[in-house]
Structures are given as structure tokens and as C-alpha cells.
Amino acid sequence: MFVFVSLLLCMGSFINGGLTSRYKEDTGMMVTRSCYDEERQALLGLKANLVDINNTLNDWGHKEKNDCCQWTGVGCDVHTGHVTQLDLSSSYGYVLSGNISSLLSLLPRLEYLDLSGIDFQFNNIPNSLSSLTDLRYLKISNANLSGSIPHQLANLSNLLILDLSNNFLSGPIPDSLGDLTSLTEIHLSTNRLEGVIPTSFGNLPRLIELDLSRNLLNGSVPDFVRSTFLRQLDLSRNKLTGNLPNSTGKLSNLRYLDVSSNSLTGVIYDVHFQTLDVLIYLDLSFNSFELNLSSNIGFKLLTIKLQSCKLGPTFPMWIQTQRQFAYLDISNAGISDHVPGWFWDLPPRLRFLNLSSNDIKGMLPDMALFFEDYPGMDLSNNKLEGMIPLLPSKLAALNLSRNRFSGTLSFLCRIDAALTFLDLSSNLLSGNLPDCLKKFYKRLVVLNLSNNSLSGEIPSSLGFLSELQALYLRRNAFVGEVPTSLNNYTKLRFVDLGENKFSGNIPAWIEETLSELYALVLRSNRFNGSLPSQICFLNNLQLLDLSNNMLVGNIPRCFGNFTAMATRRFQDDITSHSYSSYVATLLNATSLGATKYCPGKDGGFVTCFTDEEALFIDNALVAWKGTQRQFERGLYLLKSIDISSNKLYGKLPSEMTNLRALISFNISNNKLYGEIPKHIDQLRYLDTFDLSRNEFSGNIPSSLSQLTLLSYLNLSYNNLSGRIPTGTQLQSFGYTSYSGNPQLCGPPLIQICGPSPPPAIVVGKKDAEKDGDEFWKSYYTGIGTGFVVGFWGICGVLFLNHQCRYFLFASLNSMKDWIHITTALHFQSLHKKFRW
Structure with a gap:
């Protein structure tokens, strides 16, 4: 078919006379002519295979614009008129979709092809591209391509740049690509390529950039001894093993080196950097490297990322030679030392500093430093102590959590309003919240002050933080009511005010403004009053913890309306905040x-x-299977309601069984009564179910045994009765799940059940009255019928049979005489007794 179409196009070109010469033979001057007809038809064929929702290619084939060299994205050689460039790339989302037409092979002089950003709907790369032997630039990135990389691309001997990044390609990288000795750039990042890196890549003499990051590549890092022009090498986020070759230190033009997030091992010595004098970007993080560097290394790095590498136990002194860095991450590096004083003279161009997750000791010095811009600083999870000193006024993010800092929060008033992130949790901080927090209203996204000794009421000024998405005040000593000014938090998704001394009613305005809220934690406070029905309208809510308060009243029936708990829809992005x-x-x-x-x-x-x-990433403490468990990265999977340890009464609404995606349900330690809803099996994904220490009665519904995912059950200390439904699910729990119900019997309890009674017929009041009337009617009818039958049966026998009649009356006379004599003797005995 393809050959036939090609012949037709060639014949059409021949009939139409083709393209006349662009130069007159006698003068050599250029003459304007339209493009080659077969190439025009090839482009129209390409357009026919694409869906163009924005009419981006509207001028292609337009009757007033026949010259394809003037079409959008098309470029031609000014001398020959051949199409040499085709650029349909888009950085504004997918505006074109379809597949790559094989008619592209009819553009034999094409040198530049960029189809990046087109949605090719998981189609493969056609082998026909290999016929474009003049091609020098091939870019089809971020285009939803799938399948393997065709080995036929090795025919593109003039290729300089190959970019197939950000697709869904799989399989090995063809070894034959290493034969393209003209290649200067190879970009194959972010897809599912596997196998080893071709060793031939290390022999490409003109290679400048190689990016194979975010794949499934294994094996070792090849030697790039012949790629002496290599300036950027990115092999990050693969499964590479072995050591970093010593020959890496001979790449004298290397400026960017990233081998992070692999399984590489070994010791990094000076030899690995012996000629890397122009290196400015180094990322060795998330490997098992041990760094043993001297202070004589020649490079001056701008970015240093060594997270999870072993640098300690002493502070790495070679950093003293790196006084130009803008980004330094030596977190989780096994450093258990004091930070030397010279280190805190940080470069003015600092962008980010991360010393977290070490065992760094001591106190921070005053850091009244001047930064050209607003950097981030993370010193969390160390053993730093003392008052928080004077910090740089220009900070974009500050994380001092999980240390031993003490004192008040007054230091925050000296920080400029550019702060976007503040985490001071798990320290020894005390005092009230300062009013100056309101100045961060334009940028602050996360505020975490949990696990401290902060006290006092929440100032109304905190409500100015209109950009806030996550608010953590857990485990402090805050008092008073929740201020109404917090209703300004229209972007808030996570709220944890648990384990404080807040009082009053749960605010009814929550539903009005917090429409984005997915987690509300108010546990272990002093909230009273009833459960506000307004909470029911939080459609995104999937974590509700109101436990251990003084709430009273019924559970609103609308609690069965939580949309996010009724479906299995999971959004992993709701738990993260940028x-x-x-x-x-x-x-x-x-x-x-x-x-x-x-x-x-x-x-x-x-x-x-x-x-x-x-x-x-949000985190939450959840009562899980009888103990507290902290959920972090998997929090988006949790759909939980905990209203335990309150003073709630009434029946459990049957509407709660609408929450079919609920995973954890805890209503223990209340005064709830009535029966367990019979359709409890609708909660098919329930893993944790706790109804203990209430006043539930009746039988355990047999449908409970249908919850096959249930791993924790507690029905203890209620008034349940009858036999525990049989089934491996319910019998697999220990006796403590059912203890405290005296009338409950059957395994795993030791109480043996008697014979099973016939099933009781449950009727309504009107039916019962009707049944009662029918019963008495039948009763009296039966008595009347029995009397008539008995009377006439006896009388008929006496009337028809004289022998029976004689025997009956003789017997009656004898009975009369016996009664008379017995009575007389009885009275005579009494008379003698009383006379004496």
C-alpha cells in the first residue's frame, strides 16, 4: 500500500512538471517557486493522521496558501526548495494527537524533526523514520510513545541530537545507537528502559550530553574514556550497581554529574575528581557511597547533593574549600559532630541548605547573614539545643523540627514575609503565638508547631494566613475556642488541633469555607456540644478524628453522606503541599x-x-487496631472515622453503611445502643472496626462475617446476645473481641450455645394487634367447637346406648355416696380435735 501511494505521488509530481529550477541558468538568480508536490502531499498525509483541536495547522492545504514552505512549522531549503525542517512541538499541553504517519519518509531531505508534545496515544515509533538519512535532529519527547526504540534508527548516520525523553518506551537501549558517532546529545530519560547501558556510549567521541535518568537500567556505569567532550552526565534514578569508575575523573569538560538514586557503592576519592576543574553540579545522593576527600580538590561546586552518603562521623572539612555553593545537601550523612564556626559564614548566593537527619550537636550561632535572595534552610532531626538565635531575615523555608530548641517564637518577628514553609515541631518551645505570624499571609503554605509546650489562645490574627494548606498545632497546651477568623482558610486541606485544651463547640462554619478539607483532627481536647451536621457537607473529607472529647447527642444521619468515603477514589496529591x-x-x-x-x-x-x-507530606496519628500509628506517605489511602471516647448516645444510623470505602471505624467508649446495622457488610473494605464499651444489644448480624478484609474487631463490653455467627473471619479473632457480653456464646468464647431457637418473627405494632385479634378469635372458636363436640358426643352415647346410660348413672350415685361419707368423717375428726 505504501509503495502504491508513493508511486501515485511521484506520478502526480511528474504530471505536474515537478519543481522548476530555482535558479535561472543564465543569471544564477533565485526564483520563487512552490514546494515539491510530493512533499506537500506527504505533509497533508501527516495532518490527516492528526487530530488538531485548536486548528494549529489550519493553513496546511489552504487554497490561498499552496506553498507548503510557508505552512506553520515547516521550513525549506532556500536553494533547493526541499522541506528540511518540521517543528510541530508544543509546550502548552497536547493540542495535536494521533499517530506518526509513515508518509514522513517522503520528506527525504528532512534534517530537523520535532514532534514533542503531541499525544501519540501510546503508539510505537515507526521504523520508517530510519529512511530519513539526512536527519540531524530527532526530537519526540513528552509524546506518549510506547514500545521499544527501533534499532533501525542506527541508519541515521548524520544524527546529532536524539531526544525521546518523557515517554513510555520500554525494553533495552539498542547497542547499535553507539554506532552513531556524530551524536552530541542523547536524551532518553523518564520511561521504562531496562537492561544495561551500552558500553559503546562511552566511545562516542563527540558526545556532550547524556541523560538516561528515571529508567530501570541495571549493570555498571560504563567508562566514558573516549567521550572527552562530555559536559553533562545524568544516570540518576535507575538500578545501577558497582562503583563509580575512576575514569570519571578524567572527563575534564564535565560540568554536570548526577548518578543519584541508584545502588552504587564504594569509596569516592580525590582520583574521581582529579581533572574535574569545571564541575559545578554534583549529585551522588541516595547511594551507598563513602566519601574520603581531601581539602585539595580543585573544583568549585555550585550544587552539592550528598544525601545518604557517608561523610561522618566528623564534619567534612573539604567543604571549607567550597565557598561558592548555592545548594548544599549533606543530610543523613552520619555526622555526629559540632558544626565548625567557619561553616556558618554561608555564601550570599545560597539557595538551599540541608543538614537534617544527622546527630549534629551544640547551639546555633547568631546568623545575621545577608543573602542576595531568599534561601531555604533545613536543620531538622538533629541534637541542636538552646534558644533559637538571630536567623537570616531572608528565608523562604525554615525547618528546625525534631531538635531540642527552647524559648519562645519571638524570633519569627525578625524574618521577612517571604516565608512559605515553617516547621518547628517536636522541640521544647513555649509561650504564646505571636501576632507577627500574620505577616506571612502572602506565601505561607505549611505551618507545623506540633509537639511543643506552646500555650494560650489562638490569636485571631492567625486567620490572615489565607494561603495556608496545612495547619499543625498538635500536642501543645492551647486553650479557648477555635477563633472564627480561621474561616479565611479557603485553601486549607489538613487541620490537626489534637491533644490540646481547646473547648467550646466544634465550629459550625467549617463547611462554609473549608471545602478543600480532607483531614480534620480535633482529638483529645475539651470540645462539647453536639456533632455539627455541617461537617457532613465536607465532600473531600476522608479522615475525621473527634475522639476523646465531651461531645453529646446522636450521630447525625448525614454522616453517611461523606462522598470521599463512599468511593474508592484515591488522590495521592492531596496529602502533599508544594x-x-x-x-x-x-x-x-x-x-x-x-x-x-x-x-x-x-x-x-x-x-x-x-x-x-x-x-x-502530611502525617497523622490514628488509632489503628487498638494502638496509635503514624501515617505519612500512605495517608491518602486511609479513610477513617474516629468519634470514640465521647458521650454520644442513640442508635448507630444505618446510613453509615453507605460509606463503602471506609477502612477504619471507631465509635468505642460511648453510650450508643440498639442493634448493629444488619447491612454492615456493605462496608466491604473495612479493616478496623471498634464498637466496644457501648450498650449495643441484640444478635451480631451474620453479614459481619462477609467483611473478608477485616483484621481488627472489638465488640467487647456491650449487651450483645446469641450465637457468634460462624465463619472463619469472625472465629479468627481472640475472645477479647467479644468479652463483656454475658449473653454471647459460641467460638471463640467458652460459653456453649444451646439449641438454636426457631427464627423469631419480627412484626410491627399494627400487625401484632391484628395477629392478636385473630389469635383470640381462633381460641374462642376452638373452645366453642370443642364444647359442642364434647357435649353432643357424650349425650348422644347416653341416649342411644342404655347399658352405658345405666353404668354412667350408677357410677354417679357411687361417687355421690363416697363424697358424702368422706366429708362426714373429715368433720367428725375436726370436731374431736378442737374439743380436746
């Missing part, structure tokens, strides 16, 4: 950006501006 870890400009700027070093066209690096974002 914040700026570095802000490059002042708050009055129209856009906030971060200085970032991006590869430039000349092989060097240029400064680009973008927001550098980090993620904060």
Missing part, C-alpha cells in the same frame, strides 16, 4: 523565581529562573 524552597525576588515582584543553572546551546550553563518547589 512550597518554594527558594525565592529569588522580592515579594512585590510579579513572579517569584529561583536561580537555576540550565544547559546552554554552547555547551555551557546559563542562568534560568523558575520556582524551585519542595513537598511537605
